[in-house]
Amino acid sequence: MTPAPNPERRNERSRRATLDATIALVGDRGYAKVTIEAIAARAGVSKQTIYRWWSSKAALALEAINDFVGEAIDFPDTGDIAADLVQQLNEVTRLLKGPIGTVFRGVVADAQGDPAIGAALRESITEPRTRLCEKRLAAAITAGQLRADVPTRVMTEMLYSVVYYRLLFGTDALDVRDTPQLLEYTLSGLRPQ
Amino acid sequence: MTPAPNPERRNERSRRATLDATIALVGDRGYAKVTIEAIAARAGVSKQTIYRWWSSKAALALEAINDFVGEAIDFPDTGDIAADLVQQLNEVTRLLKGPIGTVFRGVVADAQGDPAIGAALRESITEPRTRLCEKRLAAAITAGQLRADVPTRVMTEMLYSVVYYRLLFGTDALDVRDTPQLLEYTLSGLRPQ
The missing domain is CATH 1.10.10.60 (Homeodomain-like)
Known part of the structure:
Protein backbone atom coordinates (compact mmCIF):
# COMPACT_ATOMS: atom_id res chain seq x y z
CA MET A 1 0.00 0.00 0.00
CA ASN A 66 16.09 34.23 8.23
CA ASP A 67 15.82 30.83 6.60
CA PHE A 68 19.01 31.36 4.59
CA VAL A 69 21.04 32.95 7.36
CA GLY A 70 19.80 30.60 10.08
CA GLU A 71 22.19 29.93 12.92
CA ALA A 72 25.11 31.22 10.85
CA ILE A 73 25.23 34.55 12.59
CA ASP A 74 24.83 33.38 16.17
CA PHE A 75 27.51 35.04 18.22
CA PRO A 76 30.71 33.14 18.84
CA ASP A 77 32.26 33.40 22.29
CA THR A 78 35.92 32.40 22.37
CA GLY A 79 36.61 34.78 25.26
CA ASP A 80 38.26 37.33 22.92
CA ILE A 81 35.69 39.99 22.02
CA ALA A 82 37.75 41.56 19.22
CA ALA A 83 38.32 38.21 17.49
CA ASP A 84 34.67 37.22 17.91
CA LEU A 85 33.43 40.51 16.47
CA VAL A 86 35.78 40.21 13.48
CA GLN A 87 34.49 36.72 12.76
CA GLN A 88 30.88 37.80 13.13
CA LEU A 89 31.16 41.01 11.09
CA ASN A 90 33.01 39.14 8.35
CA GLU A 91 30.14 36.69 8.17
CA VAL A 92 27.59 39.51 7.97
CA THR A 93 29.66 41.30 5.32
CA ARG A 94 29.94 38.13 3.23
CA LEU A 95 26.19 37.57 3.42
CA LEU A 96 25.36 41.16 2.54
CA LYS A 97 27.61 41.05 -0.54
CA GLY A 98 25.59 38.15 -1.97
CA PRO A 99 21.94 37.75 -3.00
CA ILE A 100 20.86 38.02 0.66
CA GLY A 101 22.20 41.57 0.64
CA THR A 102 19.98 42.40 -2.33
CA VAL A 103 16.94 40.92 -0.58
CA PHE A 104 17.82 42.84 2.58
CA ARG A 105 18.26 46.15 0.73
CA GLY A 106 14.86 45.62 -0.87
CA VAL A 107 13.11 45.18 2.46
CA VAL A 108 14.90 48.21 3.91
CA ALA A 109 13.71 50.21 0.89
CA ASP A 110 10.11 48.98 1.37
CA ALA A 111 10.32 49.87 5.06
CA GLN A 112 10.95 53.55 4.25
CA GLY A 113 7.40 53.92 2.94
CA ASP A 114 5.61 51.41 5.17
CA PRO A 115 5.99 51.49 8.96
CA ALA A 116 4.55 47.96 9.29
CA ILE A 117 7.37 46.60 7.14
CA GLY A 118 9.84 48.57 9.24
CA ALA A 119 8.42 46.96 12.37
CA ALA A 120 8.59 43.49 10.80
CA LEU A 121 12.18 44.10 9.73
CA ARG A 122 13.16 45.08 13.25
CA GLU A 123 11.20 42.27 14.87
CA SER A 124 12.41 39.44 12.68
CA ILE A 125 15.91 40.55 11.64
CA THR A 126 17.61 43.39 13.46
CA GLU A 127 16.29 43.13 17.03
CA PRO A 128 17.02 39.42 17.64
CA ARG A 129 20.55 39.88 16.31
CA THR A 130 21.06 43.10 18.26
CA ARG A 131 20.09 41.22 21.43
CA LEU A 132 22.58 38.42 20.68
CA CYS A 133 25.30 41.00 20.11
CA GLU A 134 24.37 42.84 23.30
CA LYS A 135 24.61 39.60 25.28
CA ARG A 136 28.11 38.95 23.92
CA LEU A 137 29.17 42.53 24.63
CA ALA A 138 27.83 42.27 28.19
CA ALA A 139 30.03 39.20 28.73
CA ALA A 140 33.02 41.19 27.42
CA ILE A 141 32.22 44.02 29.85
CA THR A 142 32.11 41.50 32.72
CA ALA A 143 35.47 40.16 31.51
CA GLY A 144 36.91 43.68 31.65
CA GLN A 145 37.47 43.84 27.88
CA LEU A 146 34.99 46.68 27.26
CA ARG A 147 34.07 49.77 29.25
CA ALA A 148 30.97 49.46 31.39
CA ASP A 149 29.59 52.96 30.87
CA VAL A 150 28.47 52.65 27.24
CA PRO A 151 25.08 50.92 26.75
CA THR A 152 25.56 47.63 24.87
CA ARG A 153 22.82 48.71 22.47
CA VAL A 154 24.77 51.81 21.47
CA MET A 155 27.94 49.73 21.16
CA THR A 156 26.10 47.40 18.78
CA GLU A 157 24.96 50.34 16.65
CA MET A 158 28.50 51.74 16.54
CA LEU A 159 29.95 48.37 15.51
CA TYR A 160 27.45 47.59 12.74
CA SER A 161 26.21 50.90 11.34
CA VAL A 162 29.17 51.51 9.05
CA VAL A 163 28.55 48.18 7.29
CA TYR A 164 24.90 49.07 6.73
CA TYR A 165 25.86 52.58 5.61
CA ARG A 166 28.24 51.21 2.99
CA LEU A 167 25.65 48.69 1.83
CA LEU A 168 22.76 51.14 1.50
CA PHE A 169 24.65 54.17 0.20
CA GLY A 170 26.96 52.14 -2.02
CA THR A 171 29.92 54.24 -0.95
CA ASP A 172 32.91 52.12 -0.02
CA ALA A 173 33.04 48.49 -0.98
CA LEU A 174 32.05 45.97 1.64
CA ASP A 175 35.28 44.08 2.05
CA VAL A 176 36.03 41.59 4.79
CA ARG A 177 39.66 42.69 4.61
CA ASP A 178 38.58 46.02 6.09
CA THR A 179 36.74 44.48 9.04
CA PRO A 180 39.57 44.06 11.58
CA GLN A 181 40.87 47.61 11.08
CA LEU A 182 37.40 49.19 11.15
CA LEU A 183 36.45 47.28 14.28
CA GLU A 184 39.72 48.23 15.92
CA TYR A 185 39.03 51.94 15.41
CA THR A 186 35.63 51.61 17.08
CA LEU A 187 36.85 49.28 19.83
CA SER A 188 39.63 51.77 20.67
CA GLY A 189 36.93 53.98 22.11
CA LEU A 190 35.03 51.17 23.80
CA ARG A 191 37.85 49.60 25.82
CA PRO A 192 38.22 50.43 29.51
CA GLN A 193 39.77 53.92 29.56
CA MET B 1 5.07 100.68 -20.76
CA ASN B 66 20.01 70.55 -1.45
CA ASP B 67 17.87 73.63 -1.95
CA PHE B 68 16.33 73.32 1.52
CA VAL B 69 19.51 72.40 3.37
CA GLY B 70 21.69 74.90 1.51
CA GLU B 71 24.62 76.32 3.43
CA ALA B 72 23.12 75.16 6.71
CA ILE B 73 25.36 72.15 7.00
CA ASP B 74 28.66 73.69 6.04
CA PHE B 75 31.18 72.67 8.62
CA PRO B 76 31.87 75.07 11.45
CA ASP B 77 35.48 75.49 12.57
CA THR B 78 35.79 76.99 16.03
CA GLY B 79 39.04 75.12 16.63
CA ASP B 80 37.30 72.55 18.87
CA ILE B 81 36.52 69.46 16.81
CA ALA B 82 34.21 67.86 19.39
CA ALA B 83 32.10 71.00 19.75
CA ASP B 84 31.98 71.51 15.98
CA LEU B 85 30.89 67.92 15.36
CA VAL B 86 28.16 68.16 18.01
CA GLN B 87 26.82 71.32 16.38
CA GLN B 88 26.96 69.79 12.92
CA LEU B 89 25.42 66.43 13.86
CA ASN B 90 22.67 68.17 15.79
CA GLU B 91 21.83 70.16 12.69
CA VAL B 92 21.75 66.98 10.56
CA THR B 93 19.63 65.20 13.16
CA ARG B 94 17.16 68.09 13.30
CA LEU B 95 16.86 68.14 9.51
CA LEU B 96 16.41 64.37 9.26
CA LYS B 97 13.62 64.41 11.85
CA GLY B 98 11.58 66.78 9.68
CA PRO B 99 10.10 66.53 6.17
CA ILE B 100 13.61 66.57 4.68
CA GLY B 101 14.25 63.26 6.46
CA THR B 102 11.20 61.77 4.75
CA VAL B 103 12.38 63.01 1.35
CA PHE B 104 15.87 61.65 2.05
CA ARG B 105 14.57 58.22 3.15
CA GLY B 106 12.53 58.06 -0.06
CA VAL B 107 15.56 58.67 -2.27
CA VAL B 108 17.62 56.12 -0.31
CA ALA B 109 14.80 53.61 -0.84
CA ASP B 110 14.70 54.36 -4.58
CA ALA B 111 18.48 53.98 -4.75
CA GLN B 112 18.28 50.37 -3.56
CA GLY B 113 16.66 49.34 -6.84
CA ASP B 114 18.30 51.82 -9.19
CA PRO B 115 22.09 52.29 -9.28
CA ALA B 116 21.75 55.58 -11.21
CA ILE B 117 19.73 57.04 -8.33
CA GLY B 118 22.36 55.72 -5.91
CA ALA B 119 25.06 57.50 -7.92
CA ALA B 120 23.03 60.73 -8.00
CA LEU B 121 22.46 60.50 -4.24
CA ARG B 122 26.18 60.13 -3.60
CA GLU B 123 27.16 62.83 -6.09
CA SER B 124 24.71 65.49 -4.98
CA ILE B 125 24.23 64.76 -1.27
CA THR B 126 26.63 62.45 0.55
CA GLU B 127 29.95 62.98 -1.25
CA PRO B 128 30.11 66.80 -1.09
CA ARG B 129 29.24 66.67 2.62
CA THR B 130 31.68 63.85 3.28
CA ARG B 131 34.43 65.95 1.69
CA LEU B 132 33.55 68.97 3.88
CA CYS B 133 33.66 66.75 6.95
CA GLU B 134 36.97 65.22 5.87
CA LYS B 135 38.45 68.69 5.44
CA ARG B 136 37.40 69.66 8.98
CA LEU B 137 38.74 66.36 10.38
CA ALA B 138 42.06 66.88 8.58
CA ALA B 139 42.39 70.28 10.29
CA ALA B 140 41.72 68.59 13.64
CA ILE B 141 44.42 66.01 12.91
CA THR B 142 46.87 68.83 12.13
CA ALA B 143 45.86 70.49 15.40
CA GLY B 144 46.66 67.25 17.26
CA GLN B 145 43.02 66.69 18.31
CA LEU B 146 42.55 63.47 16.31
CA ARG B 147 44.84 60.56 15.54
CA ALA B 148 46.57 60.69 12.18
CA ASP B 149 46.42 56.98 11.34
CA VAL B 150 42.68 56.67 10.64
CA PRO B 151 41.58 57.82 7.16
CA THR B 152 39.32 60.87 7.45
CA ARG B 153 36.82 59.14 5.19
CA VAL B 154 36.49 56.23 7.63
CA MET B 155 36.22 58.69 10.53
CA THR B 156 33.35 60.41 8.74
CA GLU B 157 31.56 57.09 8.24
CA MET B 158 32.04 56.21 11.91
CA LEU B 159 30.70 59.58 13.06
CA TYR B 160 27.59 59.65 10.85
CA SER B 161 26.55 56.04 10.23
CA VAL B 162 24.70 55.58 13.51
CA VAL B 163 22.44 58.53 12.69
CA TYR B 164 21.61 57.06 9.28
CA TYR B 165 21.11 53.61 10.81
CA ARG B 166 18.60 54.97 13.33
CA LEU B 167 16.82 56.93 10.61
CA LEU B 168 16.52 54.08 8.11
CA PHE B 169 15.89 51.21 10.52
CA GLY B 170 13.68 53.26 12.83
CA THR B 171 15.34 51.75 15.86
CA ASP B 172 16.28 54.38 18.39
CA ALA B 173 14.80 57.83 18.20
CA LEU B 174 16.93 60.50 16.59
CA ASP B 175 17.40 62.87 19.47
CA VAL B 176 19.82 65.79 19.54
CA ARG B 177 20.19 65.20 23.29
CA ASP B 178 22.02 61.94 22.46
CA THR B 179 24.50 63.57 20.08
CA PRO B 180 27.25 64.70 22.48
CA GLN B 181 27.39 61.34 24.26
CA LEU B 182 27.31 59.30 21.05
CA LEU B 183 30.03 61.43 19.47
CA GLU B 184 32.13 61.18 22.60
CA TYR B 185 32.08 57.36 22.45
CA THR B 186 33.31 57.42 18.85
CA LEU B 187 35.80 60.22 19.40
CA SER B 188 37.30 58.28 22.35
CA GLY B 189 38.74 55.92 19.79
CA LEU B 190 39.80 58.62 17.36
CA ARG B 191 41.85 60.82 19.66
CA PRO B 192 45.64 60.53 19.65
CA GLN B 193 46.35 57.36 21.62
Whole structure:
Protein backbone atom coordinates (compact mmCIF):
# COMPACT_ATOMS: atom_id res chain seq x y z
CA MET A 1 0.00 0.00 0.00
CA THR A 2 1.28 3.44 -0.89
CA PRO A 3 1.17 5.71 2.17
CA ALA A 4 -0.98 8.82 1.89
CA PRO A 5 1.10 11.91 1.10
CA ASN A 6 2.16 13.83 4.16
CA PRO A 7 0.68 17.32 3.76
CA GLU A 8 3.16 18.84 6.21
CA ARG A 9 6.11 17.53 4.23
CA ARG A 10 4.59 18.73 0.97
CA ASN A 11 4.11 22.15 2.52
CA GLU A 12 7.70 22.23 3.68
CA ARG A 13 8.89 21.41 0.17
CA SER A 14 6.78 24.24 -1.30
CA ARG A 15 7.87 26.61 1.42
CA ARG A 16 11.53 25.91 0.73
CA ALA A 17 11.05 26.20 -3.05
CA THR A 18 9.33 29.56 -2.56
CA LEU A 19 12.05 30.94 -0.27
CA ASP A 20 14.80 29.69 -2.59
CA ALA A 21 13.04 31.21 -5.62
CA THR A 22 12.72 34.53 -3.78
CA ILE A 23 16.44 34.73 -3.05
CA ALA A 24 17.47 33.59 -6.53
CA LEU A 25 15.15 35.97 -8.40
CA VAL A 26 15.77 39.00 -6.19
CA GLY A 27 19.51 38.32 -6.31
CA ASP A 28 19.35 38.31 -10.12
CA ARG A 29 16.89 41.09 -10.90
CA GLY A 30 16.67 43.24 -7.79
CA TYR A 31 13.87 43.30 -5.25
CA ALA A 32 11.65 45.95 -6.85
CA LYS A 33 11.47 44.13 -10.19
CA VAL A 34 10.45 40.72 -8.80
CA THR A 35 6.73 39.93 -8.58
CA ILE A 36 4.93 37.29 -6.53
CA GLU A 37 3.86 35.79 -9.89
CA ALA A 38 7.48 35.32 -10.94
CA ILE A 39 8.37 33.74 -7.59
CA ALA A 40 5.39 31.39 -7.82
CA ALA A 41 6.34 30.36 -11.36
CA ARG A 42 9.96 29.70 -10.43
CA ALA A 43 9.00 27.80 -7.27
CA GLY A 44 6.34 25.76 -9.05
CA VAL A 45 3.63 26.79 -6.60
CA SER A 46 0.49 28.82 -7.12
CA LYS A 47 0.23 32.51 -6.35
CA GLN A 48 -2.61 31.62 -3.98
CA THR A 49 -0.33 29.32 -2.01
CA ILE A 50 2.16 32.14 -1.56
CA TYR A 51 -0.50 34.61 -0.47
CA ARG A 52 -1.91 32.03 1.96
CA TRP A 53 1.46 31.82 3.72
CA TRP A 54 2.86 35.32 3.36
CA SER A 55 1.03 38.64 3.52
CA SER A 56 3.43 40.53 1.23
CA LYS A 57 6.65 40.33 -0.73
CA ALA A 58 8.40 41.90 2.27
CA ALA A 59 7.10 39.17 4.61
CA LEU A 60 8.34 36.53 2.19
CA ALA A 61 11.71 38.27 1.88
CA LEU A 62 12.14 38.48 5.66
CA GLU A 63 11.45 34.77 6.07
CA ALA A 64 13.81 33.98 3.18
CA ILE A 65 16.58 35.95 4.89
CA ASN A 66 16.09 34.23 8.23
CA ASP A 67 15.82 30.83 6.60
CA PHE A 68 19.01 31.36 4.59
CA VAL A 69 21.04 32.95 7.36
CA GLY A 70 19.80 30.60 10.08
CA GLU A 71 22.19 29.93 12.92
CA ALA A 72 25.11 31.22 10.85
CA ILE A 73 25.23 34.55 12.59
CA ASP A 74 24.83 33.38 16.17
CA PHE A 75 27.51 35.04 18.22
CA PRO A 76 30.71 33.14 18.84
CA ASP A 77 32.26 33.40 22.29
CA THR A 78 35.92 32.40 22.37
CA GLY A 79 36.61 34.78 25.26
CA ASP A 80 38.26 37.33 22.92
CA ILE A 81 35.69 39.99 22.02
CA ALA A 82 37.75 41.56 19.22
CA ALA A 83 38.32 38.21 17.49
CA ASP A 84 34.67 37.22 17.91
CA LEU A 85 33.43 40.51 16.47
CA VAL A 86 35.78 40.21 13.48
CA GLN A 87 34.49 36.72 12.76
CA GLN A 88 30.88 37.80 13.13
CA LEU A 89 31.16 41.01 11.09
CA ASN A 90 33.01 39.14 8.35
CA GLU A 91 30.14 36.69 8.17
CA VAL A 92 27.59 39.51 7.97
CA THR A 93 29.66 41.30 5.32
CA ARG A 94 29.94 38.13 3.23
CA LEU A 95 26.19 37.57 3.42
CA LEU A 96 25.36 41.16 2.54
CA LYS A 97 27.61 41.05 -0.54
CA GLY A 98 25.59 38.15 -1.97
CA PRO A 99 21.94 37.75 -3.00
CA ILE A 100 20.86 38.02 0.66
CA GLY A 101 22.20 41.57 0.64
CA THR A 102 19.98 42.40 -2.33
CA VAL A 103 16.94 40.92 -0.58
CA PHE A 104 17.82 42.84 2.58
CA ARG A 105 18.26 46.15 0.73
CA GLY A 106 14.86 45.62 -0.87
CA VAL A 107 13.11 45.18 2.46
CA VAL A 108 14.90 48.21 3.91
CA ALA A 109 13.71 50.21 0.89
CA ASP A 110 10.11 48.98 1.37
CA ALA A 111 10.32 49.87 5.06
CA GLN A 112 10.95 53.55 4.25
CA GLY A 113 7.40 53.92 2.94
CA ASP A 114 5.61 51.41 5.17
CA PRO A 115 5.99 51.49 8.96
CA ALA A 116 4.55 47.96 9.29
CA ILE A 117 7.37 46.60 7.14
CA GLY A 118 9.84 48.57 9.24
CA ALA A 119 8.42 46.96 12.37
CA ALA A 120 8.59 43.49 10.80
CA LEU A 121 12.18 44.10 9.73
CA ARG A 122 13.16 45.08 13.25
CA GLU A 123 11.20 42.27 14.87
CA SER A 124 12.41 39.44 12.68
CA ILE A 125 15.91 40.55 11.64
CA THR A 126 17.61 43.39 13.46
CA GLU A 127 16.29 43.13 17.03
CA PRO A 128 17.02 39.42 17.64
CA ARG A 129 20.55 39.88 16.31
CA THR A 130 21.06 43.10 18.26
CA ARG A 131 20.09 41.22 21.43
CA LEU A 132 22.58 38.42 20.68
CA CYS A 133 25.30 41.00 20.11
CA GLU A 134 24.37 42.84 23.30
CA LYS A 135 24.61 39.60 25.28
CA ARG A 136 28.11 38.95 23.92
CA LEU A 137 29.17 42.53 24.63
CA ALA A 138 27.83 42.27 28.19
CA ALA A 139 30.03 39.20 28.73
CA ALA A 140 33.02 41.19 27.42
CA ILE A 141 32.22 44.02 29.85
CA THR A 142 32.11 41.50 32.72
CA ALA A 143 35.47 40.16 31.51
CA GLY A 144 36.91 43.68 31.65
CA GLN A 145 37.47 43.84 27.88
CA LEU A 146 34.99 46.68 27.26
CA ARG A 147 34.07 49.77 29.25
CA ALA A 148 30.97 49.46 31.39
CA ASP A 149 29.59 52.96 30.87
CA VAL A 150 28.47 52.65 27.24
CA PRO A 151 25.08 50.92 26.75
CA THR A 152 25.56 47.63 24.87
CA ARG A 153 22.82 48.71 22.47
CA VAL A 154 24.77 51.81 21.47
CA MET A 155 27.94 49.73 21.16
CA THR A 156 26.10 47.40 18.78
CA GLU A 157 24.96 50.34 16.65
CA MET A 158 28.50 51.74 16.54
CA LEU A 159 29.95 48.37 15.51
CA TYR A 160 27.45 47.59 12.74
CA SER A 161 26.21 50.90 11.34
CA VAL A 162 29.17 51.51 9.05
CA VAL A 163 28.55 48.18 7.29
CA TYR A 164 24.90 49.07 6.73
CA TYR A 165 25.86 52.58 5.61
CA ARG A 166 28.24 51.21 2.99
CA LEU A 167 25.65 48.69 1.83
CA LEU A 168 22.76 51.14 1.50
CA PHE A 169 24.65 54.17 0.20
CA GLY A 170 26.96 52.14 -2.02
CA THR A 171 29.92 54.24 -0.95
CA ASP A 172 32.91 52.12 -0.02
CA ALA A 173 33.04 48.49 -0.98
CA LEU A 174 32.05 45.97 1.64
CA ASP A 175 35.28 44.08 2.05
CA VAL A 176 36.03 41.59 4.79
CA ARG A 177 39.66 42.69 4.61
CA ASP A 178 38.58 46.02 6.09
CA THR A 179 36.74 44.48 9.04
CA PRO A 180 39.57 44.06 11.58
CA GLN A 181 40.87 47.61 11.08
CA LEU A 182 37.40 49.19 11.15
CA LEU A 183 36.45 47.28 14.28
CA GLU A 184 39.72 48.23 15.92
CA TYR A 185 39.03 51.94 15.41
CA THR A 186 35.63 51.61 17.08
CA LEU A 187 36.85 49.28 19.83
CA SER A 188 39.63 51.77 20.67
CA GLY A 189 36.93 53.98 22.11
CA LEU A 190 35.03 51.17 23.80
CA ARG A 191 37.85 49.60 25.82
CA PRO A 192 38.22 50.43 29.51
CA GLN A 193 39.77 53.92 29.56
CA MET B 1 5.07 100.68 -20.76
CA THR B 2 4.88 97.37 -18.90
CA PRO B 3 8.24 95.58 -19.11
CA ALA B 4 8.21 92.17 -20.78
CA PRO B 5 8.12 89.33 -18.22
CA ASN B 6 11.53 88.02 -17.33
CA PRO B 7 11.48 84.32 -18.27
CA GLU B 8 14.40 83.53 -15.93
CA ARG B 9 12.57 84.99 -12.97
CA ARG B 10 9.36 83.18 -13.88
CA ASN B 11 11.34 79.94 -14.09
CA GLU B 12 12.88 80.55 -10.69
CA ARG B 13 9.43 81.08 -9.18
CA SER B 14 8.17 77.81 -10.70
CA ARG B 15 11.31 76.00 -9.65
CA ARG B 16 10.92 77.13 -6.06
CA ALA B 17 7.20 76.30 -6.01
CA THR B 18 7.97 72.82 -7.33
CA LEU B 19 10.72 72.13 -4.77
CA ASP B 20 8.56 73.47 -1.93
CA ALA B 21 5.62 71.34 -3.09
CA THR B 22 7.85 68.26 -3.20
CA ILE B 23 9.01 68.70 0.38
CA ALA B 24 5.55 69.53 1.70
CA LEU B 25 3.79 66.62 -0.04
CA VAL B 26 6.46 64.01 0.67
CA GLY B 27 6.66 65.19 4.29
CA ASP B 28 2.89 64.72 4.61
CA ARG B 29 2.24 61.55 2.64
CA GLY B 30 5.58 59.79 2.32
CA TYR B 31 7.78 59.64 -0.76
CA ALA B 32 6.34 56.52 -2.40
CA LYS B 33 2.77 57.87 -2.38
CA VAL B 34 3.55 61.23 -4.00
CA THR B 35 3.23 61.51 -7.78
CA ILE B 36 4.69 64.10 -10.14
CA GLU B 37 1.05 64.99 -10.96
CA ALA B 38 0.36 65.84 -7.32
CA ILE B 39 3.53 67.94 -7.09
CA ALA B 40 2.62 69.79 -10.29
CA ALA B 41 -0.91 70.48 -9.03
CA ARG B 42 0.32 71.78 -5.67
CA ALA B 43 3.05 73.91 -7.27
CA GLY B 44 0.71 75.31 -9.92
CA VAL B 45 2.99 74.21 -12.75
CA SER B 46 2.42 71.71 -15.53
CA LYS B 47 3.67 68.13 -15.41
CA GLN B 48 5.55 68.89 -18.63
CA THR B 49 7.42 71.71 -16.92
CA ILE B 50 8.55 69.37 -14.17
CA TYR B 51 9.68 66.71 -16.61
CA ARG B 52 11.54 69.34 -18.63
CA TRP B 53 13.63 70.25 -15.59
CA TRP B 54 13.93 66.96 -13.71
CA SER B 55 14.34 63.47 -15.10
CA SER B 56 12.62 61.68 -12.21
CA LYS B 57 11.02 62.07 -8.81
CA ALA B 58 14.38 61.18 -7.27
CA ALA B 59 16.17 63.96 -9.21
CA LEU B 60 13.53 66.42 -8.01
CA ALA B 61 13.85 65.16 -4.44
CA LEU B 62 17.64 65.49 -4.47
CA GLU B 63 17.44 69.09 -5.68
CA ALA B 64 14.75 69.82 -3.10
CA ILE B 65 17.01 68.51 -0.33
CA ASN B 66 20.01 70.55 -1.45
CA ASP B 67 17.87 73.63 -1.95
CA PHE B 68 16.33 73.32 1.52
CA VAL B 69 19.51 72.40 3.37
CA GLY B 70 21.69 74.90 1.51
CA GLU B 71 24.62 76.32 3.43
CA ALA B 72 23.12 75.16 6.71
CA ILE B 73 25.36 72.15 7.00
CA ASP B 74 28.66 73.69 6.04
CA PHE B 75 31.18 72.67 8.62
CA PRO B 76 31.87 75.07 11.45
CA ASP B 77 35.48 75.49 12.57
CA THR B 78 35.79 76.99 16.03
CA GLY B 79 39.04 75.12 16.63
CA ASP B 80 37.30 72.55 18.87
CA ILE B 81 36.52 69.46 16.81
CA ALA B 82 34.21 67.86 19.39
CA ALA B 83 32.10 71.00 19.75
CA ASP B 84 31.98 71.51 15.98
CA LEU B 85 30.89 67.92 15.36
CA VAL B 86 28.16 68.16 18.01
CA GLN B 87 26.82 71.32 16.38
CA GLN B 88 26.96 69.79 12.92
CA LEU B 89 25.42 66.43 13.86
CA ASN B 90 22.67 68.17 15.79
CA GLU B 91 21.83 70.16 12.69
CA VAL B 92 21.75 66.98 10.56
CA THR B 93 19.63 65.20 13.16
CA ARG B 94 17.16 68.09 13.30
CA LEU B 95 16.86 68.14 9.51
CA LEU B 96 16.41 64.37 9.26
CA LYS B 97 13.62 64.41 11.85
CA GLY B 98 11.58 66.78 9.68
CA PRO B 99 10.10 66.53 6.17
CA ILE B 100 13.61 66.57 4.68
CA GLY B 101 14.25 63.26 6.46
CA THR B 102 11.20 61.77 4.75
CA VAL B 103 12.38 63.01 1.35
CA PHE B 104 15.87 61.65 2.05
CA ARG B 105 14.57 58.22 3.15
CA GLY B 106 12.53 58.06 -0.06
CA VAL B 107 15.56 58.67 -2.27
CA VAL B 108 17.62 56.12 -0.31
CA ALA B 109 14.80 53.61 -0.84
CA ASP B 110 14.70 54.36 -4.58
CA ALA B 111 18.48 53.98 -4.75
CA GLN B 112 18.28 50.37 -3.56
CA GLY B 113 16.66 49.34 -6.84
CA ASP B 114 18.30 51.82 -9.19
CA PRO B 115 22.09 52.29 -9.28
CA ALA B 116 21.75 55.58 -11.21
CA ILE B 117 19.73 57.04 -8.33
CA GLY B 118 22.36 55.72 -5.91
CA ALA B 119 25.06 57.50 -7.92
CA ALA B 120 23.03 60.73 -8.00
CA LEU B 121 22.46 60.50 -4.24
CA ARG B 122 26.18 60.13 -3.60
CA GLU B 123 27.16 62.83 -6.09
CA SER B 124 24.71 65.49 -4.98
CA ILE B 125 24.23 64.76 -1.27
CA THR B 126 26.63 62.45 0.55
CA GLU B 127 29.95 62.98 -1.25
CA PRO B 128 30.11 66.80 -1.09
CA ARG B 129 29.24 66.67 2.62
CA THR B 130 31.68 63.85 3.28
CA ARG B 131 34.43 65.95 1.69
CA LEU B 132 33.55 68.97 3.88
CA CYS B 133 33.66 66.75 6.95
CA GLU B 134 36.97 65.22 5.87
CA LYS B 135 38.45 68.69 5.44
CA ARG B 136 37.40 69.66 8.98
CA LEU B 137 38.74 66.36 10.38
CA ALA B 138 42.06 66.88 8.58
CA ALA B 139 42.39 70.28 10.29
CA ALA B 140 41.72 68.59 13.64
CA ILE B 141 44.42 66.01 12.91
CA THR B 142 46.87 68.83 12.13
CA ALA B 143 45.86 70.49 15.40
CA GLY B 144 46.66 67.25 17.26
CA GLN B 145 43.02 66.69 18.31
CA LEU B 146 42.55 63.47 16.31
CA ARG B 147 44.84 60.56 15.54
CA ALA B 148 46.57 60.69 12.18
CA ASP B 149 46.42 56.98 11.34
CA VAL B 150 42.68 56.67 10.64
CA PRO B 151 41.58 57.82 7.16
CA THR B 152 39.32 60.87 7.45
CA ARG B 153 36.82 59.14 5.19
CA VAL B 154 36.49 56.23 7.63
CA MET B 155 36.22 58.69 10.53
CA THR B 156 33.35 60.41 8.74
CA GLU B 157 31.56 57.09 8.24
CA MET B 158 32.04 56.21 11.91
CA LEU B 159 30.70 59.58 13.06
CA TYR B 160 27.59 59.65 10.85
CA SER B 161 26.55 56.04 10.23
CA VAL B 162 24.70 55.58 13.51
CA VAL B 163 22.44 58.53 12.69
CA TYR B 164 21.61 57.06 9.28
CA TYR B 165 21.11 53.61 10.81
CA ARG B 166 18.60 54.97 13.33
CA LEU B 167 16.82 56.93 10.61
CA LEU B 168 16.52 54.08 8.11
CA PHE B 169 15.89 51.21 10.52
CA GLY B 170 13.68 53.26 12.83
CA THR B 171 15.34 51.75 15.86
CA ASP B 172 16.28 54.38 18.39
CA ALA B 173 14.80 57.83 18.20
CA LEU B 174 16.93 60.50 16.59
CA ASP B 175 17.40 62.87 19.47
CA VAL B 176 19.82 65.79 19.54
CA ARG B 177 20.19 65.20 23.29
CA ASP B 178 22.02 61.94 22.46
CA THR B 179 24.50 63.57 20.08
CA PRO B 180 27.25 64.70 22.48
CA GLN B 181 27.39 61.34 24.26
CA LEU B 182 27.31 59.30 21.05
CA LEU B 183 30.03 61.43 19.47
CA GLU B 184 32.13 61.18 22.60
CA TYR B 185 32.08 57.36 22.45
CA THR B 186 33.31 57.42 18.85
CA LEU B 187 35.80 60.22 19.40
CA SER B 188 37.30 58.28 22.35
CA GLY B 189 38.74 55.92 19.79
CA LEU B 190 39.80 58.62 17.36
CA ARG B 191 41.85 60.82 19.66
CA PRO B 192 45.64 60.53 19.65
CA GLN B 193 46.35 57.36 21.62
